[in-house]
Amino acid sequence: MASSLTAKVERRDPLGNIAMMILKNVLSTASPSDFKRSSTMKTFPRYPRLAHAHSPRIRRIGIAVAALVAAAGTAFACSDSGPSEPPDLSGTFFGPVTVVASGSGRAYVILDASGAPTNLGVALTASAMANLPNDAAEYVFALPSQAGSTPFKHAAINWAPQGHPPPMIYTVPHFDFHFYTITQAAREAILLGDSALAAKMARQPARDRAR
16 A cells, blocks of 8 residues: 555645655664664565654654655645536526416527527417417517627517418418517507608618618
């Protein structure tokens, strides 16, 4: 056991190497009177003198070296632990429930381990497809707080049972999914009869005007 422990210290710890070199030097220069022979010599086959030292000088040096080896091992254990791993922030997080027809839905965001969003959507139960109204309807979804790093403020699903223009394209029953970068209150403040809004809606990007 002593030999294997020594080999481990010599391989991995510079301070342990120094301690063992000091101990070997002391043992090699000690006088015969510092040791006594006994039948227990086989306890340390690699360093037999270590088992039979009885001189106060040898014992004091041995204790000092042993303390140095122990300190070196502690220092190595602390340095080998390395920096702590960052917390895992990954997960799927849901906003509050919104009733949809006979079912319900929730907005959700998926974050990776660093907390960055990778997916944003709306999850619906199967019963949300049952008993949809005959008239157009809108279902608004608040986003979970974990979606705060995205540019979006809320989401909405619009149910259009008769469709809407242009004809022969969207004139069939369908859902429209919208994700807004403004709050619901700001969106509701937009009035279609506002003359300023009409002027803004008439403007087109330069590329579209050139066509």
